[in-house]
Amino acid sequence: MQWWSRITLVLMVVMLSLVGRVAQAQNVPEGQLTIAFDATIAPSYLDPAEVAELGPLRFFMRCTTP
Amino acid sequence: MIKPLPGNNMAPCLAESWTESADGLVYEFKLREGLKFHNGDPFTAEDVKFTFERYKGTSAKLLHERVKAVEIVEPYRVRFVLHTPWPDFLTFYGSLATGAGWIVPKKYLEQVGDDGFKQRPIGLGPYRFVSGTPGIELTLEANAQYWRKSPSIQRLVFKGVPERPTRLAMLKTGEADIGYLMIGDEALAIKSDPKLRLAQVISAATWWLEFPEQWNDKSPWHDRRVRLAASLALDKKAINEAERLGLSRLAIQKQFSAASACSSQNRMSISRYMAVAVTRCSRASRRLPVLTWSLPTLR
Numbered sequence: 001m002q003w004w005s006r007i008t009l010v011l012m013v014v015m016l017s018l019v020g021r022v023a024q025a026q027n028v029p030e031g032q033l034t035i036a037f038d039a040t041i042a043p044s045y046l047d048p049a050e051v052a053e054l055g056p057l058r059f060f061m062r063c064t065t066p
Numbered sequence: 067m068i069k070p071l072p073g074n075n076m077a078p079c080l081a082e083s084w085t086e087s088a089d090g091l092v093y094e095f096k097l098r099e100g101l102k103f104h105n106g107d108p109f110t111a112e113d114v115k116f117t118f119e120r121y122k123g124t125s126a127k128l129l130h131e132r133v134k135a136v137e138i139v140e141p142y143r144v145r146f147v148l149h150t151p152w153p154d155f156l157t158f159y160g161s162l163a164t165g166a167g168w169i170v171p172k173k174y175l176e177q178v179g180d181d182g183f184k185q186r187p188i189g190l191g192p193y194r195f196v197s198g199t200p201g202i203e204l205t206l207e208a209n210a211q212y213w214r215k216s217p218s219i220q221r222l223v224f225k226g227v228p229e230r231p232t233r234l235a236m237l238k239t240g241e242a243d244i245g246y247l248m249i250g251d252e253a254l255a256i257k258s259d260p261k262l263r264l265a266q267v268i269s270a271a272t273w274w275l276e277f278p279e280q281w282n283d284k285s286p287w288h289d290r291r292v293r294l295a296a297s298l299a300l301d302k303k304a305i306n307e308a309e310r311l312g313l314s315r316l317a318i319q320k321q322f323s324a325a326s327a328c329s330s331q332n333r334m335s336i337s338r339y340m341a342v343a344v345t346r347c348s349r350a351s352r353r354l355p356v357l358t359w360s361l362p363t364l365r
Contacts, residue, residue, distance in 0.1 A: 027216045029208035029210075029216065029217045029218055029219055029220040030218075030219070030220050031219055031220055031221070032219070032220065032221040032222075032223060033219045033221070033222050033223070033243050033244065034223045034225065034241065034242045034243050034244075035222065035223065035224050035225065035242065035243065035244045035245075035246070036225050036227040036232075036233040036236045036237070036241075036242035036244065036245040036246065037224050037225060037226055037227065037246055038227070038228065038230070038233065038245075038246040038247035039226060039228055040201045040226040040228055041198075041200075041201065041202075041203075041204050041224055041226040042200065042201060043184045043185075043200045044184070046183075046184050046187040046195070046198070046204075047170075047180070047183060047184050047187065048117075048123070048165035048166075048168035048170060049117070049120050049121050049122055049123055049165065049170065050122060050123055050165075051123040051124060051164065051165030051168075
């Protein structure tokens with residue numbers, strides 16, 4: 001293998017690994033978000049079968065749409 | 067099953083597609099394959115049927131009365147058969163108006179029961195339950211297996227804070243990153259604080275005034291002109307400015323959509339009707355009852 005072919009190959013490997021790392025970093029969730037919700041979060045909020053008012057519906061929407 | 071997402075008011079979710087029969091009696095959902103609940107149990111049509119049978123939230127009686135049968139066609143295909151055509155059916159499975167479309171895990175619920183489920187709920191969403199203190203706080207963490215979009219925040223902590231001034235104080239001290247429903251004076255305080263940002267949120271709910279006595283022919287509200295006069299008397303733009311800093315959208319008044327086109331002469335005669343109605347009520351020492359209602363709607 002020619003010397004320039006080797007260099008090109010090494011550069012390609014390095015670039016591909018960098019691209020992979022960046023993509024991986026973008027997909028890893030991080031940090032904490034503290035939310036002051038405008039209602040008391042009752043135990044019934046945690047069961048969709050019991051949702052009978054607007055508060056829990058808004059709460060579920062927040063939890064299920066990233 | 068189906069839910070509003072940006073750009074699509076009825077976007078595929080747990081159901082990747084659905085059909086409605088020509089006679090409006092059958093709705094069939096093709097479920098997304100390969101989804102797993104937070105405990106690793108697979109999501110199937112059994113869970114959809116179980117969720118329907120277990121549902122007891124908003125308008126559960128109506129839903130159960132209208133649906134004749136839920137049939138599991140295949141592990142990932144479920145069919146709802148109605149007694150009669152019912153255009154509102156997809157309100158239950160394609161909107162935020164009820165909790166019927168949030169599917170719960172049959173196997174897990176049969177193991178832990180209703181109370182066990184509330185203590186340690188699992189679902190199919192982007193965040194899984196970690197811990198919770200009823201009425202106080204709830205901690206969730208990102209579900210790496212979520213099918214649609216990887217969450218960008220690892221941990222969510224929800225704190226139940228019904229008092230608006232307390233939410234504002236939490237924002238100012240850094241105890242909370244986001245405070246919901248910041249309106250009125252607190253919204254003004256946020257707007258004038260360079261460290262905080264007031265974000266406009268068009269809520270999935272519409273608020274309106276209801277005249278519950280309009281069906282009683284002895285009530286002043288029975289007269290449509292009185293209701294129209296009351297509607298005209300409200301300065302909705304000013305209320306929006308005062309309460310919401312002008313950030314809410316004023317809805318079209320369905321019943322009185324032509325009201326804005328009223329001539330000033332008509333407005334005066336309408337005002338006279340209102341004055342007569344109010345005088346009548348004053349003499350009878352009673353109030354004109356009005357209720358405010360809200361209903362989730364598609365946006």
